[in-house]
Amino acid sequence: MKRLFLLGMLSIFCLSALADEAAIRRALEGKVGASIEHVVKTSYPGFYEVYFNKQIGYTNEDGGFLLVGNLVDIRSGQNLTQQRLRKLTAITFSSLPLEFAIKRVRGKGTHTLAVFSDPLCPFCKNLEKELAKVNDVTIYTFLTPFEHLHPGATEKARAIWCAPDRAKAWQAFMERAEPPAARSCADPVARLVELGDKYGFNSTPTLVFADGAVVMRALSAAQIERLMADSGTR
Numbered sequence: 001m002k003r004l005f006l007l008g009m010l011s012i013f014c015l016s017a018l019a020d021e022a023a024i025r026r027a028l029e030g031k032v033g034a035s036i037e038h039v040v041k042t043s044y045p046g047f048y049e050v051y052f053n054k055q056i057g058y059t060n061e062d063g064g065f066l067l068v069g070n071l072v073d074i075r076s077g078q079n080l081t082q083q084r085l086r087k088l089t090a091i092t093f094s095s096l097p098l099e100f101a102i103k104r105v106r107g108k109g110t111h112t113l114a115v116f117s118d119p120l121c122p123f124c125k126n127l128e129k130e131l132a133k134v135n136d137v138t139i140y141t142f143l144t145p146f147e148h149l150h151p152g153a154t155e156k157a158r159a160i161w162c163a164p165d166r167a168k169a170w171q172a173f174m175e176r177a178e179p180p181a182a183r184s185c186a187d188p189v190a191r192l193v194e195l196g197d198k199y200g201f202n203s204t205p206t207l208v209f210a211d212g213a214v215v216m217r218a219l220s221a222a223q224i225e226r227l228m229a230d231s232g233t234r
Contacts, residue, residue, distance in 0.1 A: 020061045024048055027063025042071075054089055054200055054216075056081050090212035091199055100188035101140035102166045109138035111228040114208040116142045116196050119157050119173060120150035121204045123218045128174040133221035137228065141170060143189050144196045146204060154189060156180065161187040 021039040029036055034053035042049050042058070050057040050066065057068040070081040096114055115131075117124040131139060143161055145153030156173070162183035163169035172178040196206070199214075207215045207224070211231035219227070 020048070023061070024050065024059055024063040028059065028066060032057070032066065049084070051088055054085075054202075056084060056088075086211075086213035086215075089200075089214045091208065091214060093208060093210055093212050096140070096142075096208065097188075097191075097195070098140050100192060101142050102161075102170050104139045104141070104167050104171075105137075106134060106139070107136035109136065111137040111231075112140070112210045113137055113224070113228065114140045114142065116144045116192075116201055116204055116206040116208075118145045118150055118153050118204040119143070119160060119170075120153040121146070124205045125174050127205045127218040128171070130219065130221040130224065132175070134224055134228075142192050142195070144192050144201070144204060144206075145189065155182075157189045158185075158187045159183050161185070161189065 020041070024039045025036055028050060032050075032052050037051045038049075039051075040049050041047075046060055048059050048061070050059055055068060056071075057066045058071060059066050070079050072079050072081075093112070093114070098114075101114065115127070117127070143157040145157045147154045156179070159180040159182055160166060160169045160173060162185035163180050169180045173180055201214075201216060203216050205218055207219065207227075209215075209227055209231035213227065213231055215227070
């Protein structure tokens with residue numbers, strides 16, 4: 001009898017949680033500018049996670065408000081939002097077409113990092129300065145110009161790819177603003193732009209770590225090294 005009572009209470013709890021999630025969907029659907037992919041209850045009483053458009057928001061039982069930002073656990077100091085985003089936006093690293101990337105090896109190249117970068121993106125240039133401080137990593141750079149934001153970026157990307165030494169041409173342009181000589185060849189630039197669109201990468205730089213975790217912004221060298229350590233080696 002006691003077991004049946006506990007099972008009954010558990011069923012009521014589950015139905016209540018599902019009802020709350022359904023109510024939140026009804027309250028927020030059509031008001032966040034994108035479809036809601038999931039609503040889940042957090043470990044904090046009355047607090048629900050809402051995932052949409054590759055971002056996380058938080059709300060209450062009836063969806064009366066939506067707070068978009070980072071949830072930090074004060075006791076542990078952990079950024080719970082960023083941890084969840086790493087899991088929710090992760091891709092399979094081995095699915096990336098590494099043969100179409102500019103490969104650079106620092107030290108033993110133990111860690112692996114992919115970077116989707118636009119040659120005319122100022123944030124990408126800042127990232128290169130930080131990457132220069134990171135050791136023991138193999139970096140795969142995918143040329144993904146955002147032509148609508150940076151006119152001429154596609155031409156620069158193609159010239160860099162067609163250079164005799166792509167890695168050298170990339171670093172010369174990004175670190176010292178030395179323009180690549182105009183060249184043409186069979187390049188993967190258009191395909192890489194489509195790949196970024198497929199994965200929903202809406203900004204550069206976008207970093208992909210060995211465990212598939214995606215970060216769509218520039219990071220410091222210290223942040224990169226910490227995330228590489230968390231993701232393991234590949």
